[in-house]
Amino acid sequence: xxxxxxxxxxxxxxxxxxxxxxxxxxxxxxxxxxxxxxxxxxxxxxxxxxxxxxxxxxxxxxxxxxxxxxxxxxxxxxxxxxxxxxxxxxxxxxxxxxxxxxxxxxxxxxxxxxxxxxxxxxxxxxxxxxxxxxxxxxxxxxxxxxxxxxxxxxxxxxxxx
Amino acid sequence: xxxxxxxxxxxxxxxxxxxxxxxxxxxxxxxxxxxxxxxxxxxxxxxxxxxxxxxxxxxxxxxxxxxxxxxxxxxxxxxxxxxxxxxxxxxxxxxxxxxxxxxxxxxxxxxxxxxxxxxxxxxxxxxxxxxxxxxxxxxxxxxxxxxxxxxxxxxxxxxxx
DNA sequence: TGCCAATTGTTGATATGTCAACAATCAGGT
DNA sequence: ACCTGATTGTTGACATATCAACAATTGGCA
Numbered sequence: 216x217x218x219x220x221x222x223x224x225x226x227x228x229x230x231x232x233x234x235x236x237x238x239x240x241x242x243x244x245x246x247x248x249x250x251x252x253x254x255x256x257x258x259x260x261x262x263x264x265x266x267x268x269x270x271x272x273x274x275x276x277x278x279x280x281x282x283x284x285x286x287x288x289x290x291x292x293x294x295x296x297x298x299x300x301x302x303x304x305x306x307x308x309x310x311x312x313x314x315x316x317x318x319x320x321x322x323x324x325x326x327x328x329x330x331x332x333x334x335x336x337x338x339x340x341x342x343x344x345x346x347x348x349x350x351x352x353x354x355x356x357x358x359x360x361x362x363x364x365x366x367x368x369x370x371x372x373x374x375x376x
Numbered sequence: 377x378x379x380x381x382x383x384x385x386x387x388x389x390x391x392x393x394x395x396x397x398x399x400x401x402x403x404x405x406x407x408x409x410x411x412x413x414x415x416x417x418x419x420x421x422x423x424x425x426x427x428x429x430x431x432x433x434x435x436x437x438x439x440x441x442x443x444x445x446x447x448x449x450x451x452x453x454x455x456x457x458x459x460x461x462x463x464x465x466x467x468x469x470x471x472x473x474x475x476x477x478x479x480x481x482x483x484x485x486x487x488x489x490x491x492x493x494x495x496x497x498x499x500x501x502x503x504x505x506x507x508x509x510x511x512x513x514x515x516x517x518x519x520x521x522x523x524x525x526x527x528x529x530x531x532x533x534x535x536x537x
Numbered sequence: 538t539g540c541c542a543a544t545t546g547t548t549g550a551t552a553t554g555t556c557a558a559c560a561a562t563c564a565g566g567t
Numbered sequence: 568a569c570c571t572g573a574t575t576g577t578t579g580a581c582a583t584a585t586c587a588a589c590a591a592t593t594g595g596c597a
Contacts, residue, residue, distance in 0.1 A: 226500060229511040232511040242522045246529035248555080249533055275546095311593070338394055341528070345520055354393040418552070438575060448576065449577070449578080
């Protein structure tokens with residue numbers, strides 16, 4: 216995670232780009248923590264709220280864990296804390312007594328609506344100095360890398376279990 | 377963190393690419409956790425060990441925290457656990473009684489040397505299906521985005537403190 | 538109908554991460 | 568020599584993350 220100078224061989228360039236990928240995600244995440252401080256919300260909490268904003272009927276915690284790429288058990292505490300603060304509520308899921316339907320409260324919905332325009336503006340500013348075609352190229356190569364990583368993880372998981 | 381379909385406007389493409397960036401870093405991190413299980417090491421621990429492998433004289437914990445983009449206080453526990461397992465040791469830093477010099481033990485050095493070839497091969501496989509110029513373009517745009525995020529965080533931090 | 542495997546959410550143990558506060562120490566200027 | 572401000576590592580409180588194990592429930596199938 217250290218060398219950021221210009222690489223010489225193709226392999227070195229690929230390795231450097233991967234390190235920079237992880238590093239950039241880290242920097243964005245840290246910047247977003249500072250950004251969300253104004254509303255006393257963490258990035259993880261905002262991502263959950265942002266998902267719920269598009270789900271009028273709410274989502275189960277398993278749904279949330281799949282969308283947020285995080286373990287079921289992590290959602291429990293995340294929802295607990297947001298519920299304590301009155302931004303979300305748990306309602307019974309009709310037809311399945313195992314699951315909760317997690318939805319925004321009126322307050323939560325208002326808060327998310329307050330934050331969203333600032334959030335999109337901040338995201339847009341991260342692209343300063345990059346051309347209009349960059350984003351599409353970036354998206355494509357990132358999707359490929361994520362697919363390869365997913366496949367590698369599944370190969371490895373298949374061996375043990 | 378949900379929509380991965382092809383975006384229409386430039387702004388939508390930029391937003392989608394950012395989400396994919398965070399998602400890809402997450403997937404890589406999770407895959408690396410599975411990968412490192414064989415050696416009973418976590419990704420965070422490996423990153424620290426990997427840094428130390430290039431520092432014959434060791435590094436202080438502050439040095440480590442700067443390179444790993446993590447808080448000083450996080451390094452304490454990381455080094456504690458690695459020290460308990462005998463992979464690193466703390467030695468006195470000549471000329472500064474506040475600091476430790478953290479270095480690999482002989483065992484730790486051997487373990488890192490065992491892992492590294494597998495690690496580089498696994499990293500290389502993430503690029504399957506991508507052309508040789510992709511990595512350099514990716515590195516460039518990621519550096520720009522990280523710079524912008526860093527600047528945004530500093531602007532925000534400047535306001536409050 | 539009744540069994541069994543899968544799913545859902547929670548809990549507890551643990552690792553990783555932040556921050557504020559603290560003691561010890563260092564470094565520079567007077 | 569002395570004060571002052573910065574740096575170093577640790578601690579404790581907390582948020583976020585994993586996993587295994589558990590109880591409750593669901594759903595399919597013999």
